Amino acid sequence: MTYGFDTVAIHAGQEPEARTGAVVPPIYQTSTYAQDEVGAPRAGYEYSRSANPTRDALQECLAAIEGGRVGLAFASGLAAEDTLLRTVCRPGDHVIIPDDAYGGTFRLFAKVAERWGLAWTAARISDVDAVRAAVQPGRTRMIWAETPTNPLLGIADIAGLAALARDVAARLVVDNTFASPYLQQPLALGADVVVHSTTKYLGGHSDVVGGALVTDDPELGAELAFHQNAMGAVNGPFDAWLTLRGIKTLGVRMERHCDNAERIVEFLDHHPAVRQVLYPGHRDHPGHETAAKQMRRFGGMVSFRAAGGAAEAVRICNRARLFVLAESLGGVESLIEHPGRMTHASAAGSPLEVPGDLVRLSVGIETVDDLLADLDQALG
Numbered sequence: 001m002t003y004g005f006d007t008v009a010i011h012a013g014q015e016p017e018a019r020t021g022a023v024v025p026p027i028y029q030t031s032t033y034a035q036d037e038v039g040a041p042r043a044g045y046e047y048s049r050s051a052n053p054t055r056d057a058l059q060e061c062l063a064a065i066e067g068g069r070v071g072l073a074f075a076s077g078l079a080a081e082d083t084l085l086r087t088v089c090r091p092g093d094h095v096i097i098p099d100d101a102y103g104g105t106f107r108l109f110a111k112v113a114e115r116w117g118l119a120w121t122a123a124r125i126s127d128v129d130a131v132r133a134a135v136q137p138g139r140t141r142m143i144w145a146e147t148p149t150n151p152l153l154g155i156a157d158i159a160g161l162a163a164l165a166r167d168v169a170a171r172l173v174v175d176n177t178f179a180s181p182y183l184q185q186p187l188a189l190g191a192d193v194v195v196h197s198t199t200k201y202l203g204g205h206s207d208v209v210g211g212a213l214v215t216d217d218p219e220l221g222a223e224l225a226f227h228q229n230a231m232g233a234v235n236g237p238f239d240a241w242l243t244l245r246g247i248k249t250l251g252v253r254m255e256r257h258c259d260n261a262e263r264i265v266e267f268l269d270h271h272p273a274v275r276q277v278l279y280p281g282h283r284d285h286p287g288h289e290t291a292a293k294q295m296r297r298f299g300g301m302v303s304f305r306a307a308g309g310a311a312e313a314v315r316i317c318n319r320a321r322l323f324v325l326a327e328s329l330g331g332v333e334s335l336i337e338h339p340g341r342m343t344h345a346s347a348a349g350s351p352l353e354v355p356g357d358l359v360r361l362s363v364g365i366e367t368v369d370d371l372l373a374d375l376d377q378a379l380g
């Protein structure tokens with residue numbers, strides 16, 4: 001029998017505990033495990049960097065909700081990304097990254113991986129032909145997509161990029177942080193690996209930092225698991241427990257995030273202080289058709305450009321009250337930020353620099369009328 005998404009999210013990897021019947025997986029806050037004899041650990045666990053039962057429960061759940069065979073949980077989204085790129089790539093290889101992506105992802109490629117010997121090209125990830133043109137035959141090892149992108153909410157055609165990646169023997173990686181597996185399942189569309197900052201919608205309560213990789217390829221999964229242990233950037237037991245707890249309500253939270261975002265988009269569309277609203281649910285969004293094909297709904301992230309320019313965008317952020325002025329996204333509470341000066345400051349002067357008049361909203365699940373009233377006063 002195959003279960004629906006919410007059933008899987010609540011139960012996968014979380015059988016009642018054998019010894020006590022605890023319905024919720026315990027937090028195994030231990031670094032090490034007793035061995036009955038040398039080389040004979042009692043239940044297969046030796047040391048918590050290598051494996052921990054709470055992390056195992058999360059990893060099984062992550063794999064199940066993304067429809068993959070192997071899930072791995074890391075200390076942060078960037079730790080997951082670093083482990084992935086150093087597993088798949090070798091010095092001298094080339095990767096294609098989006099020309100619109102999370103600033104920290106860009107920084108990892110441009111300031112860390114490049115020094116390690118990895119070449120990169122930033123390409124328009126919403127245009128499969130532009131990505132094809134950026135391929136260096138025999139050298140491009142990985143195509144990295146984010147969809148929707150952070151912060152411009154561009155849409156990549158996952159199936160189209162997967163076909164291209166297969167043609168050129170590269171791996172397609174999809175950062176699914178903005179959509180979450182409830183709205184979009186990249187592995188089913190042909191991606192090789194899904195990346196998450198579980199800090200965001202999966203955790204869902206702005207109380208934990210974590211990352212994940214999921215793949216359906218057992219060989220690649222084993223290599224990634226080897227590197228997870230060898231590089232050591234693992235998710236701790238309490239963080240794994242918080243993330244598991246968050247995932248249980250992912251489906252209901254995402255529905256409400258989408259409901260609220262749609263109402264806010266409608267409001268911003270008609271506001272004179274707003275020059276342009278960026279949301280893939282918009283019929284005139286260039287990626288709308290692709291998004292409608294590959295996403296269940298269009299998500300809780302909304303960006304807009306202030307009619308009054310960059311200084312006014314900053315003032316709007318400063319005036320918000322209920323929308324908390326803060327980095328990050330995907331929690332139950334609404335957040336507002338200025339990407340140019342905050343989350344994407346590290347992309348300044350690069351091909352990924354974002355417009356100064358841009359404001360990004362992470363629309364939470366509060367009463368939507370209260371959110372609308374706050375935006376109304378913040379827009380002035």
Ligand SMILES: Cc1ncc(COP(=O)(O)O)c(C=O)c1O
Nearest residue numbers: 076077078102150177197199210
């Ligand atoms: C789309 C996306 N990917 C990856 C990351 C990095 O995740 P973390 O902050 O958990 O390292 C972020 C963080 O904001 C993000 O927005």
